[in-house]
Amino acid sequence: MTKLREFKDIYELAAQKGKKLYELCQEYEAQNLEISVAQVREKVKTNLDAMKEAIRNGLTSKEMSMSGLCGDDCAKLLEKYKNDGSRLFSKTYQNVLLYALATVEQNLRMGKIVACPTAGSCGIVPAVIIAVSEAKETDEEAQINALITAGLVGKIVSNKLALAGAVAGCQSECGVAAAMAAAALVEIYEGDNEQILNAAALCLKNVMGLVCDPVAGLVEVPCVKRNAFLAIYAVTGAELAMAGIKSVIPIDEIVDAMVQVGEMMSPKLKESAEAGLATTKTGLQITEELTAKWNRNSGE
Amino acid sequence: MEKEKTLFDVIGPVIIGPSSSHTAGAVRIGLLAGKIFGQCPKRVCFRLFNSFAKTGKGHGTDKGLLGGVMGFDVDDERIKKSFEIAKKLNLDYSFEYLENHNRHPNSVDIVMQKTGMKDMQVSGVSLGAGEVAVTKINGYNFNINGDYDTLVLIYKDKPGMVYRVTALLQSHNINIASMHCDRNARGQEASMGICVDGAVSEDIIKELEKIEEVYLIRNVEVLKK
Numbered sequence: 001m002t003k004l005r006e007f008k009d010i011y012e013l014a015a016q017k018g019k020k021l022y023e024l025c026q027e028y029e030a031q032n033l034e035i036s037v038a039q040v041r042e043k044v045k046t047n048l049d050a051m052k053e054a055i056r057n058g059l060t061s062k063e064m065s066m067s068g069l070c071g072d073d074c075a076k077l078l079e080k081y082k083n084d085g086s087r088l089f090s091k092t093y094q095n096v097l098l099y100a101l102a103t104v105e106q107n108l109r110m111g112k113i114v115a116c117p118t119a120g121s122c123g124i125v126p127a128v129i130i131a132v133s134e135a136k137e138t139d140e141e142a143q144i145n146a147l148i149t150a151g152l153v154g155k156i157v158s159n160k161l162a163l164a165g166a167v168a169g170c171q172s173e174c175g176v177a178a179a180m181a182a183a184a185l186v187e188i189y190e191g192d193n194e195q196i197l198n199a200a201a202l203c204l205k206n207v208m209g210l211v212c213d214p215v216a217g218l219v220e221v222p223c224v225k226r227n228a229f230l231a232i233y234a235v236t237g238a239e240l241a242m243a244g245i246k247s248v249i250p251i252d253e254i255v256d257a258m259v260q261v262g263e264m265m266s267p268k269l270k271e272s273a274e275a276g277l278a279t280t281k282t283g284l285q286i287t288e289e290l291t292a293k294w295n296r297n298s299g300e
Numbered sequence: 301m302e303k304e305k306t307l308f309d310v311i312g313p314v315i316i317g318p319s320s321s322h323t324a325g326a327v328r329i330g331l332l333a334g335k336i337f338g339q340c341p342k343r344v345c346f347r348l349f350n351s352f353a354k355t356g357k358g359h360g361t362d363k364g365l366l367g368g369v370m371g372f373d374v375d376d377e378r379i380k381k382s383f384e385i386a387k388k389l390n391l392d393y394s395f396e397y398l399e400n401h402n403r404h405p406n407s408v409d410i411v412m413q414k415t416g417m418k419d420m421q422v423s424g425v426s427l428g429a430g431e432v433a434v435t436k437i438n439g440y441n442f443n444i445n446g447d448y449d450t451l452v453l454i455y456k457d458k459p460g461m462v463y464r465v466t467a468l469l470q471s472h473n474i475n476i477a478s479m480h481c482d483r484n485a486r487g488q489e490a491s492m493g494i495c496v497d498g499a500v501s502e503d504i505i506k507e508l509e510k511i512e513e514v515y516l517i518r519n520v521e522v523l524k525k
Contacts (some may be wrong), residue, residue, distance in 0.1 A: 010482070027309045043308060050314045065318070067358045107317030110360050110380040117310045118429070125311070147311055154310035163310070164428045166321075217355035219318040235498045273355075294357040 003125060005159050006252045007197055010152070012161040014193050020125045021183075021193050022148040025155075044144050047114045051126035053114045057103025061180040065108040067290055070220045074101035081156075093235075094134040100127035104224050117163045117176055119275050123227035124151050124177035129184050131145070137158040139187055149187040150180035153200045161259050165212030166271040168262030170226070175207030178230040182237030191242050201247035203237040204254045209261050211269035213276025217276075222277055313430060313525060315476030317375045321406055322352065322359035327379060328523060330368020332446055333410045333422040335520045337369075341412035343392040344369055351405040352426070353397035363486030365408060366393050373524055374430065393399050407435075418516075429525075440491035441482040448477055448495035454512035457483045457490035464511050465492060472504055489515070 004010045004024075014024050030037045059078065064071035081094050104123035107113045113122045129150070133143050154163065155174050165173050182199035193197075207230070215221040247254070268275035277283050315324040334340065346365050348356050356362055360379070366386055367379040378385060386393050406426040413419050425437035434444040437452065455461055462481065469475045469476065475497040483490035500519045510515050 014387050025307065031305060033303065040307070044311065046315060047308070047312050065358070065361060110316050110318065110323070110363070111379055112314060112375055113317050114312055114314050114323075116312070117313060119317050119323070122317070148307065151307040151311040155305055155307060158305055158310060162428075164321075166428060216358060217351070218358040219359075232390070272351075290358065 004156065007156050007255075008250070010156065011197060020060065020145070020187075021152055022145045022187060022195055025148050025152040028191050038070070041148075043143050044147050045140070048129075048140075048143060048147055049114075050112065050114050052130060054106045054111065054122075055099045055102045055126060057111055058106040060184055061096065061105070061109065061111075062111045065218075065220055066110075067216065067218055067220060069215070069218070069286065070108055070224045071105055073105055073224060074098060074105050075240060077101060090135075092100065092131055093232075095131035095134065096231050096235060097228045098127075099131050100124060100227040101128065101224065104227040108218075108220055108224065116150070116181055117158070117180065118165075118173045120165065121173040121177035121227065121230075122225045123176060124234060125181045125184060125233045126142040127227070127231040128181040132185060132188055137189065142188060144198060146184040146187040149196060150184035153183040153196075154180045156215040157204075157255055160255050161262065164271075165214075168258070169210055169265050169270055170212040171207045171210040171258055172228050172262060173203065173212070174223070174230045175210050177227075178207060178233040178237070179203040179232060181234035182241070185234060185238035186241055189238065189242050190253065191238075193243075195241045197251050198246050199241035201249070201251035201254055202240055202245070203233055204251065204258060205247060205249065208254070209265070211265065211276055212271045213269055213278045215278050216290050217271070217273040221283075221286075307424040308525075309429070316320060316360075316364075316377065316379045316431065317490055319359045320430040321428045322356060322361045322425045322428040323364045323379075324374040325329075325406065325428075325432050326352070326356075326361040326364030326408070326499065327372065327374045327376075327445060329408060329424035329426060329434065330365040330410070331523065332432070332444060332520060333369075333424065334369040334371055334464075336422055336434065336437055336452060336518050337412045337414075337417075337420050338443075338518055339414060339417070340370055340389070340391065341414045343408040343413040344391075345394045345396065345411045346501065347398055347401045347411075348407040349398050349400050349405075349407045349409075352408055353399065356397070362395055363409070369410065369412070374387070377418045418457065421433065424464075435439045437491070439484065441480070442479055442491065442493040444493060444520055446525070449500050449522050450520045451492070451494040451496065451500060451508075452516070452518040452520055453494075454507070454516040455462075455490060455492070455511075457486060457488055458513070461490070461511070465494070465508065468495070468507055468511075469496065470503065474498060474500065474504075474525065
């Protein structure tokens, strides 16, 4: 079995065989996991269904997180759209934002989500795939193709870059999620392999250096809103790539650069809540209040 | 050896949020600890260290650990209600929050008790992305991560024990993927952790139990991933 370490490896193999990236990926996974391609797709469908369920549940809940910091942003946006007739941006754009918030808010209220690639970045890929698929009436098989394409991008990035804020900052969580979602969207648009990789590359370039500085160390501030922002990044990447716009720097080199930047990033900006937003005046105040609250009722 | 990632490490796993390391990882450590203890305990105390102690409340690390000990998996929606469920089951639970920088940032000691059983302490670490390891059982070093069925044995330290166990496995054509031994002192107690390919049947466990001076034997089944 050919080892697919870099994007150029899989791109060349796909070109040789005249296949789409998702086709190569599902064959590779089937071989690696010793199951059939149909079984790989069945597992992907299970996760796609779980993503849809999280969105459904998230859209109807206002339950706050255990800290009380977040949980009603999706409801607020939904309310705004209900009362806003202007429709400057399309329904699909609105849904991308809503679905991203719905998913990530399910996560913080201990609901069931699909880590994609991580729990803190779980809203981005589903928001883009599902909102656009609804608008385009994309069938389920094509949605599965898109999700496999997203997974392939995340997996190849992860061969070099650990997908963990604690190791490489948020560029490796929400940043990579945006690249995955952009690639998935190009697959839904029926773009070619080159466009898929360009969409991912354009996203990655623009998230480089994004730090992980969560207030009180929780997956809430700034993670919740960041999912909505980066879902729109993904759409931008796919739109540009579909127009034939290319990343000047090849994607494998961008990933190398992200690894380098991740290594240079201070440990204080890697999920440890010792700098950035976490240590702003307000960030520290929130941390102090939460610590006091939780010390009062531990184990309750 | 680092194992190759699969597609489902990136689009998945399906978990109860909010954190793969602090929630799903906590569930898996609890799950492994419960399996190693062998039953749902009557009393359990969790000692959380460092980041687990500092940010555990906001991540539901406490609910995850307790849910895991009660046998809930990472995608089980009951995790959110672990405290209520434990109370209904009359399972006494408590938490201690500690700082010790000689310990991994996300680590926990779980002390489990039940009448008629020896107390057990299981230590675990959450390594990120939902990956975990049980590093100690009753003070003995182990490395159990739920990727394989793992046999856990504590027995009298004497010549031939490794041979007897592995010969029995060989007679059932079971391949050993990795193995780790430890002991407290010569001639006293020793431990073995054996990761195997495939499953270990009840019959094999019964045969292993016949080996004299084996004090504890458990088959810790592979975690659903």
